[in-house]
Amino acid sequence: MVDITPADAVPPAEVAEMELYHPHSWWTKYVFSQDAKVIAIQYSATATAIGLVALVLSWLMRLQLGFPGTFDFITPEAYYQFITMHGMIMVIYLLTALFLGGFGNYLIPLMVGARDMVFPYVNMLSYWIYLLAVLVLVSSFFAPGGPTGAGWTLYPPQAIMTGTPGGQDWGIMLMLISLILFIIGFTMGGLNYVVTVLQGRTRGMTLMRLPLTVWGIFTATVMALLAFPALFVACVMMLFDRALGTSFFMPAIVEMGEQLQHGGGSPILFQHLFWFFGHPEVYIVALPAFGIVSDLISTHARKNIFGYRMMVWAIVGIGALSFVVWAHHMYVSGMHPYFGFFFATTTLIIAVPTAIKVYNWVLTLWRGDIHLTIPMLFALAFIVTFVNGGLTGLFLGNVVVDVPLSDTMFVVAHFHMVMGVAPILVIFGAIYHWYPKVTGRMLNEAMGQFHFWVTFLGAYLIFFPMHYIGLMGVPRRYNELTDMTVMTESAQHLNSFISIMALMVGFAQMVFLFNLIWSIRHGREAGGNPWRATTLEWQTPQTPPAHGNFGKELPIVYRWAYDYSVPGAKEDFIPQNMPGSFGSSRGPA
Amino acid sequence: MADTTLTHIGRTQPRPAGLQGVAADWSSDQRAFKNVSWGKAMMWIFLLSDTFVFGCFLLSYMTARMSTRVPWPNPSEVFALHIGGSNVPLILIAIMTFVLISSSGTMAMAVNFGYRRDRRKTAILMLLTAALGATFVGMQAFEWTKLISEGVRPWGNPWGAAQFGSSFFMITGFHGTHVTFGVIFLIIVARKVWRGDYDTGRPGFFTSRRGSYENVEIMGLYWHFVDLVWVFIFAFFYLW
Numbered sequence: 099m100v101d102i103t104p105a106d107a108v109p110p111a112e113v114a115e116m117e118l119y120h121p122h123s124w125w126t127k128y129v130f131s132q133d134a135k136v137i138a139i140q141y142s143a144t145a146t147a148i149g150l151v152a153l154v155l156s157w158l159m160r161l162q163l164g165f166p167g168t169f170d171f172i173t174p175e176a177y178y179q180f181i182t183m184h185g186m187i188m189v190i191y192l193l194t195a196l197f198l199g200g201f202g203n204y205l206i207p208l209m210v211g212a213r214d215m216v217f218p219y220v221n222m223l224s225y226w227i228y229l230l231a232v233l234v235l236v237s238s239f240f241a242p243g244g245p246t247g248a249g250w251t252l253y254p255p256q257a258i259m260t261g262t263p264g265g266q267d268w269g270i271m272l273m274l275i276s277l278i279l280f281i282i283g284f285t286m287g288g289l290n291y292v293v294t295v296l297q298g299r300t301r302g303m304t305l306m307r308l309p310l311t312v313w314g315i316f317t318a319t320v321m322a323l324l325a326f327p328a329l330f331v332a333c334v335m336m337l338f339d340r341a342l343g344t345s346f347f348m349p350a351i352v353e354m355g356e357q358l359q360h361g362g363g364s365p366i367l368f369q370h371l372f373w374f375f376g377h378p379e380v381y382i383v384a385l386p387a388f389g390i391v392s393d394l395i396s397t398h399a400r401k402n403i404f405g406y407r408m409m410v411w412a413i414v415g416i417g418a419l420s421f422v423v424w425a426h427h428m429y430v431s432g433m434h435p436y437f438g439f440f441f442a443t444t445t446l447i448i449a450v451p452t453a454i455k456v457y458n459w460v461l462t463l464w465r466g467d468i469h470l471t472i473p474m475l476f477a478l479a480f481i482v483t484f485v486n487g488g489l490t491g492l493f494l495g496n497v498v499v500d501v502p503l504s505d506t507m508f509v510v511a512h513f514h515m516v517m518g519v520a521p522i523l524v525i526f527g528a529i530y531h532w533y534p535k536v537t538g539r540m541l542n543e544a545m546g547q548f549h550f551w552v553t554f555l556g557a558y559l560i561f562f563p564m565h566y567i568g569l570m571g572v573p574r575r576y577n578e579l580t581d582m583t584v585m586t587e588s589a590q591h592l593n594s595f596i597s598i599m600a601l602m603v604g605f606a607q608m609v610f611l612f613n614l615i616w617s618i619r620h621g622r623e624a625g626g627n628p629w630r631a632t633t634l635e636w637q638t639p640q641t642p643p644a645h646g647n648f649g650k651e652l653p654i655v656y657r658w659a660y661d662y663s664v665p666g667a668k669e670d671f672i673p674q675n676m677p678g679s680f681g682s683s684r685g686p687a
Numbered sequence: 688m689a690d691t692t693l694t695h696i697g698r699t700q701p702r703p704a705g706l707q708g709v710a711a712d713w714s715s716d717q718r719a720f721k722n723v724s725w726g727k728a729m730m731w732i733f734l735l736s737d738t739f740v741f742g743c744f745l746l747s748y749m750t751a752r753m754s755t756r757v758p759w760p761n762p763s764e765v766f767a768l769h770i771g772g773s774n775v776p777l778i779l780i781a782i783m784t785f786v787l788i789s790s791s792g793t794m795a796m797a798v799n800f801g802y803r804r805d806r807r808k809t810a811i812l813m814l815l816t817a818a819l820g821a822t823f824v825g826m827q828a829f830e831w832t833k834l835i836s837e838g839v840r841p842w843g844n845p846w847g848a849a850q851f852g853s854s855f856f857m858i859t860g861f862h863g864t865h866v867t868f869g870v871i872f873l874i875i876v877a878r879k880v881w882r883g884d885y886d887t888g889r890p891g892f893f894t895s896r897r898g899s900y901e902n903v904e905i906m907g908l909y910w911h912f913v914d915l916v917w918v919f920i921f922a923f924f925y926l927w
């Protein structure tokens with residue numbers, strides 16, 4: 099690519115200084131704040147709190163599966179409610195909200211060199227509507243009949259029928275209302291993230307100089323803005339089916355010996371709408387993780403990212419492809435063989451850009467000056483976990499393999515590896531990496547080591563055996579697995595082992611949360627740039643960054659984000675806002 | 688104010704040719720769309736997202752209509768009005784469509800006068816647009832009342848597939864909600880124009896941001912979108 103501007107030239111200001119809202123009171127500074135950094139922390143704290151609920155639910159499920167008959171209070175209905183709420187909370191209210199609302203809000207303005215998001219007021223509304231969505235979701239635990247037990251996919255017709263917990267009570271309605279609120283709130287934030295990246299960058303910050311973190315979050319947000327509408331429509335229609343008695347998704351059906359009033363609707367239509375959202379959702383969670391892990395690896399291996407341009411195109415390509423693969427979640431619903439062929443092919447094609455990314459991460463590490471810091475450990479753990487989870491995805495992408503495996507624990511193990519454990523590992527790595535910027539102090543190293551090793555090894559001890567018992571034929575979604583021919587004694591032993599490991603990994607997260615709180619006061623002073631990183635958020639005059647991020651003058655960007663270990667340079671990193679020709683020829687324009 | 692449209696782009700060196708040039712333009716310094724302000728970019732992206740919402744609604748309706756085995760009510764008869772001793776098919780819808788498309792015309796004129804700083808004409812034309820929009824919603828209310836009195840319900844109707852009523856109320860209701868929000872915001876922006884907020888730089892009540900006459904155009908983008916969506920609803924629901 100031809101350099102459009104010479105490295106030292108200062109481009110004229112195209113984006114004028116933005117007017118900041120100056121808070122007048124404690125309330126507008128810390129509670130109803132329009133500062134993206136405060137909103138980010140609010141988003142993260144809320145997501146973590148609701149995530150803890152989902153974690154506890156997973157313990158309860160594992161207790162029931164590992165030690166059937168021991169816990170009387172976990173009735174079959176309760177088990178289905180746990181499984182539904184665990185899935186929905188983890189995917190939407192934790193992962194999506196934390197990556198986009200949390201990391202997006204904190205990092206986008208800082209990394210592109212902006213004072214704030216382009217419309218801070220709308221950004222603030224986004225959080226409060228998200229909080230409302232979470233509260234509605236939580237309220238369903240206390241509603242008559244409890245939360246919905248329809249499974250996180252909420253498939254009709256069972257989702258709104260009597261046999262399903264919450265189906266004819268409040269549970270499913272509160273779930274749908276909460277999702278609709280979440281989508282409205284997310285749209286407000288998402289528009290902000292996209293416009294800030296496209297139109298609000300500082301001087302010298304071309305798109306091809308953005309850190310990959312921003313590329314990942316940006317692409318994921320664009321995808322979310324196009325995928326969430328399908329879920330929105332599905333939720334509205336199911337709400338009407340439940341509340342008004344329409345039959346969008348309800349076929350003629352007999353319940354408890356009685357013919358229901360419904361008729362003529364298509365349950366498959368819901369599945370299409372749901373997965374048109376649901377599959378991009380996988381990448382909405384994965385792409386920010388891809389981006390963040392690229393930056394972690396480059397920074398902690400003191401090497402420029404390998405193949406930056408290919409990394410960007412791979413992110414964009416994965417984002418585009420993920421909209422044409424949704425029906426691979428529906429092989430068992432029955433479809434024309436040619437459709438199955440089409441969706442299997444597109445699914446396998448996604449492996450190409452994904453493999454490019456994995457190779458580039460590995461080649462970035464190749465002969466790098468690898469510092470085994472906690473963020474780096476988590477980044478390395480992500481690579482292996484993602485490859486493991488991704489490989490079983492290649493199995494399940496094929497129709498003939500998927501059909502027999504679809505209702506087994508193998509699928510549970512697959513998606514937990516690839517979109518549960520892998521993104522969570524990145525979230526942990528990212529928190530260890532950026533915590534010093536948010537608080538000014540480092541997280542405790544010893545607790546971090548303990549947290550990492552227990553989480554990483556524990557996750558494998560949970561999910562590797564789960565693949566195995568899945569291949570043996572142990573079904574998913576069953577609340578009790580005794581008295582089945584596939585449930586041999588050894589399989590039940592493994593099952594109990596998985597449950598114990600799940601409890602242990604859960605305990606390690608308590609250590610992590612303690613570390614987060616403890617280190618705010620007792621952590622080692624971090625200084626402005628403890629990792630000696632190049633990106634703009636580490637170059638702020640204050641740590642934590644003040645309102646407006648960059649003091650009087652916005653930084654001017656002279657180079658890409660990956661000038662590590664440039665030969666001849668004084669230090670092994672050159673910040674993006676450092677003028678001079680060192681390294682400038684190595685990055686894209 | 689950061690929202691001002693860019694007029695001058697300093698460019699000293701030649702651009703790369705071909706596809707590389709396209710990529711270079713898109714990824715160029717500071718802003719991807721050079722003469723597009725933040726507010727306008729945000730509205731365009733919102734409308735793209737909203738397109739997917741309406742697209743999903745219409746596709747779901749089409750799926751329901753094609754897959755149901757009960758006959759679909761004939762729109763020419765259902766939406767006919769009994770005028771002067773004969774049934775005139777689709778007459779109300781024709782008038783509604785005419786009203787809404789006319790309102791797009793007045794909106795476009797309002798944008799034009801807004802950029803000429805003609806406060807009076809801008810505000811009047813925006814209020815006229817809002818009035819036409821309110822007329823549209825009023826006629827829609829009339830249409831709903833007529834159908835409901837004839838026995839159409841979300842869960843069933845006298846003439847055929849139950850999905851007819853459910854899709855009709857859902858899609859026209861969702862579109863009508865969009866029009867209603869549009870009317871409300873038209874009135875708010877018209878008031879700001881009338882009061883001269885965009886000349887004096889008076890900060891917004893909630894956002895504390897200063898607006899500009901471009902807000903009239905952004906409002907217009909939304910309004911034209913709602914109008915365009917109606918054309919598709921008209922084609923797929925009433926004419927099919």
